[in-house]
Amino acid sequence: xxxxxxxxxxxxxxxxxxxxxxxxxxxxxxxxxxxxxxxxxxxxxxxxxxxxxxxxxxxxxxxxxxxxxxxxxxxxxxxxxxxxxxxxxxxxxxxxxxxxxxxxxxxxxxxxxxxxxxxxxxxxxxxxxxxxxxxxxxxxxxxxxxxxxxxxxxxxxxxxxxxxxxxxxxxxxxxxxxxxxxxxxxxxxxxxxxxxxxxxxxxxxxxxxxxxxxxxxxxxxxxxxxxxxxxxxxxxxxxxx
Numbered sequence: 001x002x003x004x005x006x007x008x009x010x011x012x013x014x015x016x017x018x019x020x021x022x023x024x025x026x027x028x029x030x031x032x033x034x035x036x037x038x039x040x041x042x043x044x045x046x047x048x049x050x051x052x053x054x055x056x057x058x059x060x061x062x063x064x065x066x067x068x069x070x071x072x073x074x075x076x077x078x079x080x081x082x083x084x085x086x087x088x089x090x091x092x093x094x095x096x097x098x099x100x101x102x103x104x105x106x107x108x109x110x111x112x113x114x115x116x117x118x119x120x121x122x123x124x125x126x127x128x129x130x131x132x133x134x135x136x137x138x139x140x141x142x143x144x145x146x147x148x149x150x151x152x153x154x155x156x157x158x159x160x161x162x163x164x165x166x167x168x169x170x171x172x173x174x175x176x177x178x179x180x181x182x183x184x185x186x187x188x189x190x191x192x193x194x195x196x197x198x199x200x201x202x203x204x205x206x207x208x209x210x211x212x213x214x215x216x217x218x219x220x221x222x223x224x225x226x227x228x229x230x231x232x233x234x235x236x237x238x239x240x241x
Contacts, residue, residue, distance in 0.1 A: 167208055178210050178223060199224075
Protein backbone atom coordinates (compact mmCIF):
# COMPACT_ATOMS: atom_id res chain seq x y z
CA UNK A 1 0.00 0.00 0.00
CA UNK A 2 1.24 3.32 -0.79
CA UNK A 3 1.85 6.07 1.69
CA UNK A 4 -0.86 8.17 0.10
CA UNK A 5 -3.37 5.39 0.50
CA UNK A 6 -2.40 4.90 4.10
CA UNK A 7 -2.95 8.56 4.74
CA UNK A 8 -6.36 8.29 3.21
CA UNK A 9 -7.36 5.12 5.17
CA UNK A 10 -6.58 6.53 8.59
CA UNK A 11 -9.46 9.09 8.65
CA UNK A 12 -11.84 6.45 7.31
CA UNK A 13 -10.85 4.02 10.00
CA UNK A 14 -11.31 6.60 12.66
CA UNK A 15 -14.71 7.50 11.27
CA UNK A 16 -15.63 3.83 11.25
CA UNK A 17 -14.55 3.46 14.86
CA UNK A 18 -16.55 6.52 15.82
CA UNK A 19 -19.61 5.23 14.02
CA UNK A 20 -19.25 1.88 15.71
CA UNK A 21 -18.96 3.58 19.06
CA UNK A 22 -22.00 5.65 18.30
CA UNK A 23 -23.91 2.56 17.23
CA UNK A 24 -22.85 0.75 20.38
CA UNK A 25 -23.85 3.69 22.55
CA UNK A 26 -27.18 4.08 20.77
CA UNK A 27 -27.80 0.37 21.11
CA UNK A 28 -27.10 0.57 24.82
CA UNK A 29 -29.34 3.55 25.17
CA UNK A 30 -32.07 1.84 23.23
CA UNK A 31 -31.58 -1.26 25.32
CA UNK A 32 -31.78 0.76 28.49
CA UNK A 33 -34.86 2.56 27.27
CA UNK A 34 -36.42 -0.73 26.24
CA UNK A 35 -35.54 -2.24 29.61
CA UNK A 36 -37.00 0.78 31.44
CA UNK A 37 -40.13 0.64 29.31
CA UNK A 38 -40.51 -3.06 30.03
CA UNK A 39 -40.13 -2.42 33.76
CA UNK A 40 -42.62 0.49 33.54
CA UNK A 41 -45.04 -1.65 31.56
CA UNK A 42 -44.64 -4.49 34.06
CA UNK A 43 -45.20 -2.06 36.95
CA UNK A 44 -48.25 -0.52 35.24
CA UNK A 45 -49.56 -4.02 34.46
CA UNK A 46 -49.20 -4.99 38.12
CA UNK A 47 -50.89 -1.74 39.16
CA UNK A 48 -53.69 -2.34 36.68
CA UNK A 49 -54.13 -5.88 37.97
CA UNK A 50 -54.31 -4.57 41.55
CA UNK A 51 -56.78 -1.87 40.50
CA UNK A 52 -58.78 -4.48 38.58
CA UNK A 53 -58.90 -6.70 41.68
CA UNK A 54 -59.89 -3.69 43.77
CA UNK A 55 -62.61 -2.79 41.28
CA UNK A 56 -63.83 -6.39 41.27
CA UNK A 57 -63.90 -6.40 45.07
CA UNK A 58 -65.72 -3.04 45.08
CA UNK A 59 -68.13 -4.33 42.45
CA UNK A 60 -68.84 -7.39 44.59
CA UNK A 61 -69.32 -5.12 47.61
CA UNK A 62 -71.60 -2.83 45.60
CA UNK A 63 -73.63 -5.83 44.42
CA UNK A 64 -73.87 -7.05 48.01
CA UNK A 65 -74.91 -3.60 49.20
CA UNK A 66 -77.37 -3.31 46.34
CA UNK A 67 -78.89 -6.64 47.32
CA UNK A 68 -79.07 -5.46 50.94
CA UNK A 69 -80.63 -2.17 49.80
CA UNK A 70 -83.24 -4.09 47.82
CA UNK A 71 -84.03 -6.14 50.90
CA UNK A 72 -84.15 -2.96 53.00
CA UNK A 73 -86.41 -1.34 50.42
CA UNK A 74 -88.75 -4.30 50.59
CA UNK A 75 -88.68 -4.14 54.36
CA UNK A 76 -89.37 -0.39 54.23
CA UNK A 77 -92.27 -0.96 51.85
CA UNK A 78 -93.67 -3.59 54.20
CA UNK A 79 -93.21 -1.27 57.19
CA UNK A 80 -94.90 1.58 55.33
CA UNK A 81 -97.83 -0.70 54.55
CA UNK A 82 -97.98 -1.72 58.22
CA UNK A 83 -97.85 1.95 59.27
CA UNK A 84 -100.68 2.79 56.87
CA UNK A 85 -102.77 -0.10 58.19
CA UNK A 86 -101.98 0.88 61.77
CA UNK A 87 -102.98 4.50 61.12
CA UNK A 88 -106.25 3.33 59.59
CA UNK A 89 -106.90 1.09 62.60
CA UNK A 90 -106.06 3.98 64.92
CA UNK A 91 -108.49 6.28 63.14
CA UNK A 92 -111.14 3.57 63.35
CA UNK A 93 -110.43 3.13 67.06
CA UNK A 94 -110.60 6.89 67.64
CA UNK A 95 -113.92 7.00 65.80
CA UNK A 96 -115.22 4.11 67.89
CA UNK A 97 -114.00 5.80 71.07
CA UNK A 98 -115.74 9.03 70.05
CA UNK A 99 -118.94 7.11 69.29
CA UNK A 100 -118.60 5.27 72.59
CA UNK A 101 -118.09 8.55 74.47
CA UNK A 102 -121.17 10.01 72.79
CA UNK A 103 -123.14 6.86 73.60
CA UNK A 104 -121.94 6.94 77.20
CA UNK A 105 -122.93 10.61 77.50
CA UNK A 106 -126.39 9.80 76.14
CA UNK A 107 -126.66 6.85 78.51
CA UNK A 108 -125.73 9.14 81.42
CA UNK A 109 -128.42 11.66 80.35
CA UNK A 110 -131.01 8.91 79.95
CA UNK A 111 -130.04 7.39 83.30
CA UNK A 112 -130.41 10.76 85.04
CA UNK A 113 -133.77 11.25 83.34
CA UNK A 114 -134.92 7.78 84.36
CA UNK A 115 -133.78 8.44 87.94
CA UNK A 116 -135.76 11.69 87.96
CA UNK A 117 -138.84 9.97 86.54
CA UNK A 118 -138.58 7.17 89.08
CA UNK A 119 -138.35 9.75 91.86
CA UNK A 120 -141.42 11.50 90.46
CA UNK A 121 -143.28 8.20 90.26
CA UNK A 122 -142.30 7.38 93.83
CA UNK A 123 -143.48 10.81 94.94
CA UNK A 124 -146.80 10.52 93.11
CA UNK A 125 -147.27 6.99 94.40
CA UNK A 126 -146.64 8.11 97.95
CA UNK A 127 -148.99 11.05 97.39
CA UNK A 128 -151.79 8.75 96.27
CA UNK A 129 -151.10 6.74 99.41
CA UNK A 130 -151.07 9.96 101.51
CA UNK A 131 -147.65 9.00 102.83
CA UNK A 132 -146.00 12.41 102.30
CA UNK A 133 -146.17 15.11 104.96
CA UNK A 134 -144.82 18.53 105.85
CA UNK A 135 -144.83 20.18 109.28
CA UNK A 136 -146.33 23.67 108.98
CA UNK A 137 -146.21 24.56 112.70
CA UNK A 138 -144.22 22.75 115.39
CA UNK A 139 -145.03 22.90 119.10
CA UNK A 140 -145.99 26.57 118.91
CA UNK A 141 -147.83 28.35 121.76
CA UNK A 142 -150.64 30.26 120.07
CA UNK A 143 -152.46 32.97 122.13
CA UNK A 144 -156.09 33.77 121.23
CA UNK A 145 -157.96 36.92 122.32
CA UNK A 146 -161.21 36.87 124.31
CA UNK A 147 -164.34 36.20 122.29
CA UNK A 148 -162.22 36.06 119.10
CA UNK A 149 -160.15 34.06 116.62
CA UNK A 150 -156.38 33.73 115.98
CA UNK A 151 -154.65 32.30 112.85
CA UNK A 152 -152.21 29.59 113.87
CA UNK A 153 -150.82 28.62 110.40
CA UNK A 154 -151.40 29.32 106.70
CA UNK A 155 -149.90 27.27 103.84
CA UNK A 156 -150.54 26.07 100.26
CA UNK A 157 -151.81 22.55 99.68
CA UNK A 158 -150.90 21.31 96.18
CA UNK A 159 -152.66 17.98 96.60
CA UNK A 160 -155.76 16.71 98.25
CA UNK A 161 -155.09 15.21 101.66
CA UNK A 162 -155.66 16.06 105.29
CA UNK A 163 -154.30 18.27 108.08
CA UNK A 164 -153.72 17.15 111.64
CA UNK A 165 -153.72 19.74 114.43
CA UNK A 166 -152.21 18.21 117.56
CA UNK A 167 -152.66 20.00 120.88
CA UNK A 168 -150.28 19.31 123.78
CA UNK A 169 -151.31 22.12 126.19
CA UNK A 170 -154.46 24.25 126.38
CA UNK A 171 -155.55 26.90 128.85
CA UNK A 172 -159.28 25.89 128.86
CA UNK A 173 -160.38 22.84 126.85
CA UNK A 174 -164.00 23.94 127.11
CA UNK A 175 -163.51 27.41 125.63
CA UNK A 176 -160.73 26.97 123.03
CA UNK A 177 -161.57 25.29 119.72
CA UNK A 178 -159.71 24.66 116.40
CA UNK A 179 -161.02 25.26 112.88
CA UNK A 180 -159.77 25.31 109.25
CA UNK A 181 -160.68 27.36 106.17
CA UNK A 182 -159.98 26.05 102.63
CA UNK A 183 -159.59 28.68 99.85
CA UNK A 184 -160.02 26.49 96.78
CA UNK A 185 -157.37 26.41 94.05
CA UNK A 186 -158.49 27.01 90.42
CA UNK A 187 -158.11 23.28 89.77
CA UNK A 188 -160.91 22.53 92.27
CA UNK A 189 -164.41 22.38 90.80
CA UNK A 190 -166.12 24.12 93.74
CA UNK A 191 -169.10 25.56 91.92
CA UNK A 192 -170.13 28.96 93.32
CA UNK A 193 -168.02 28.60 96.44
CA UNK A 194 -164.52 30.05 96.68
CA UNK A 195 -163.83 28.75 100.17
CA UNK A 196 -165.04 26.30 102.76
CA UNK A 197 -164.86 26.61 106.59
CA UNK A 198 -164.37 23.46 108.66
CA UNK A 199 -165.24 23.70 112.38
CA UNK A 200 -164.27 24.95 114.80
CA UNK A 201 -164.15 21.75 116.81
CA UNK A 202 -163.30 21.06 120.42
CA UNK A 203 -160.64 18.75 121.82
CA UNK A 204 -161.75 15.97 124.12
CA UNK A 205 -158.48 15.34 125.99
CA UNK A 206 -155.00 16.70 126.61
CA UNK A 207 -153.12 15.96 124.43
CA UNK A 208 -155.41 15.37 121.47
CA UNK A 209 -155.45 15.60 117.66
CA UNK A 210 -158.11 16.94 115.27
CA UNK A 211 -158.15 15.98 111.56
CA UNK A 212 -159.34 18.23 108.66
CA UNK A 213 -159.66 16.92 105.07
CA UNK A 214 -158.38 19.43 102.50
CA UNK A 215 -158.33 19.99 98.73
CA UNK A 216 -155.71 21.88 96.72
CA UNK A 217 -155.69 25.54 97.71
CA UNK A 218 -154.69 27.87 100.53
CA UNK A 219 -155.25 26.35 103.98
CA UNK A 220 -155.68 28.42 107.16
CA UNK A 221 -155.73 26.85 110.64
CA UNK A 222 -157.15 29.05 113.41
CA UNK A 223 -158.07 29.00 117.10
CA UNK A 224 -161.45 30.23 118.39
CA UNK A 225 -162.01 31.46 121.97
CA UNK A 226 -165.49 31.64 123.44
CA UNK A 227 -164.34 32.91 126.85
CA UNK A 228 -164.29 36.53 127.98
CA UNK A 229 -160.61 36.26 128.80
CA UNK A 230 -157.62 35.49 126.54
CA UNK A 231 -156.75 31.83 126.16
CA UNK A 232 -153.95 29.83 124.46
CA UNK A 233 -152.91 26.40 123.21
CA UNK A 234 -149.67 24.69 122.06
CA UNK A 235 -150.16 23.31 118.54
CA UNK A 236 -148.38 21.25 115.88
CA UNK A 237 -149.86 21.49 112.40
CA UNK A 238 -148.94 18.80 109.84
CA UNK A 239 -150.07 18.59 106.20
CA UNK A 240 -150.45 14.99 104.88
CA UNK A 241 -150.76 14.30 101.13
